[in-house]
Amino acid sequence: MTPRPVHPVAIRAYDYLAALSLGATAALGAWWVVPDALPGLLAMILGMVVGTIVALPVFVLFTWMLGGFEIVMMAMQIGMLAGMGAPMIANGTPASVATAGAGAGLVIQLLLHALDRSLHGEVTS
Amino acid sequence: MSSVAGTKDAAIRKWDRAATTLDSKDRGEEMRYGPYKRALFAGARGETMLVAAGTGIDFKYLPPDLRVTAIDFSARMLSFARERLGESASPIELVEADVTALSFGDGSFDSVITSCTFCSVPDPVQGLREVRRVLKDEGRLLMFEHVRASNPWLGFMMDVMNPVVRRFGPDINRRTADNVRAAGFRIVREFNVYLDMVKLFEAVKA
Numbered sequence: 620m621t622p623r624p625v626h627p628v629a630i631r632a633y634d635y636l637a638a639l640s641l642g643a644t645a646a647l648g649a650w651w652v653v654p655d656a657l658p659g660l661l662a663m664i665l666g667m668v669v670g671t672i673v674a675l676p677v678f679v680l681f682t683w684m685l686g687g688f689e690i691v692m693m694a695m696q697i698g699m700l701a702g703m704g705a706p707m708i709a710n711g712t713p714a715s716v717a718t719a720g721a722g723a724g725l726v727i728q729l730l731l732h733a734l735d736r737s738l739h740g741e742v743t744s
Numbered sequence: 745m746s747s748v749a750g751t752k753d754a755a756i757r758k759w760d761r762a763a764t765t766l767d768s769k770d771r772g773e774e775m776r777y778g779p780y781k782r783a784l785f786a787g788a789r790g791e792t793m794l795v796a797a798g799t800g801i802d803f804k805y806l807p808p809d810l811r812v813t814a815i816d817f818s819a820r821m822l823s824f825a826r827e828r829l830g831e832s833a834s835p836i837e838l839v840e841a842d843v844t845a846l847s848f849g850d851g852s853f854d855s856v857i858t859s860c861t862f863c864s865v866p867d868p869v870q871g872l873r874e875v876r877r878v879l880k881d882e883g884r885l886l887m888f889e890h891v892r893a894s895n896p897w898l899g900f901m902m903d904v905m906n907p908v909v910r911r912f913g914p915d916i917n918r919r920t921a922d923n924v925r926a927a928g929f930r931i932v933r934e935f936n937v938y939l940d941m942v943k944l945f946e947a948v949k950a
Contacts (some may be wrong), residue, residue, distance in 0.1 A: 630776060686772030688890055688942050691909075691916070695901045734895070735939050742934035742943075 630685065631732075637681040637690055638728035639721040641674050641697040646720020647713060648673030649702035655709065662706035670702010671695075693731055697724045752817070752842060755866050760820040762913065767799050767824075774801065777888070780937050781805040781859060784886050784944050790854035793878065794836075795843050795871075796861040797821065800828030803836065806857075810834035813853075815841040843871040851880045858887045862923065863914035872927030876949060885929060887945040892917040894940050902941075921945065
């Protein structure tokens with residue numbers, strides 16, 4: 620039995636849209652919430668938590684559209700990492716922070732996509 | 745590992761509650777994984793048990809010429825599934841039953857199909873032992889399941905998220921291949937659908 624090819628291109632494109640949205644939302648949320656005066660490590664940890672939480676509504680929306688498995692994997696990584704990095708952008712504007720977060724989302728989704736390509740298919744052991 | 749998602753009664757209550765919204769949550773997954781399910785289920789023969797029928801969302805993937813017994817421990821899920829009986833190419837009998845304590849005789853089925861099932865069964869190894877008991881010696885177990893990713897980082901993240909996710913839905917960090925083997929099956933085919941966390945398994949009695 621040979622299953623049909625992996626994912627239609629449209630679904631894959633929406634995956635990337637989800638990654639960009641998750642990254643931008645998580646970064647903006649963390650950047651707004653985490654106080655500038657907080658020491659670096661604390662800011663990163665708080666940003667990680669805040670990024671994960673504020674990305675949740677976006678996660679729910681894209682899960683409904685695209686299914687849970689792919690979205691939960693990217694949302695976990697993106698919310699955490701974009702949120703962690705955003706408080707480090709000291710003199711950013713909302714646009715620059717959102718762009719940086721979206722960029723982080725894009726990179727993480729590219730890595731997940733590459734990992735999926737390497738694993739997809741018959742498992743031989 | 746067999747992470748226990750709570751007592752049977754708690755699990756039934758959880759899935760009774762989830763029945764109303766389950767299909768809307770699953771529509772994206774159907775788009776992606778429907779073709780894989782259809783191809784997997786095409787391997788079923790004769791008397792077939794579909795474990796955890798849910799709302800019957802998978803009935804449309806069943807091939808013709810089967811005689812299907814679809815079980816679920818949630819009566820509410822089965823009430824939704826009843827509306828979908830017409831979507832199947834094979835006749836289906838719905839039975840309210842718990843996979844960990846089946847009333848069917850030994851060797852009753854030629855095939856057993858599962859679809860995102862053993863992420864939710866509170867005692868998966870016991871459930872799989874029961875599946876093995878009711879499967880004929882030459883029978884085949886066909887599974888579409890999500891499991892814990894083997895990548896250390898992704899697996900760790902799934903472990904961290906699981907206590908939250910399981911409150912509303914399934915466990916996301918089950919080691920289902922290990923559970924299948926622990927129940928006395930031999931996996932003859934394993935196919936990664938997404939990363940190595942959404943998988944197809946085909947297994948026979950060891």
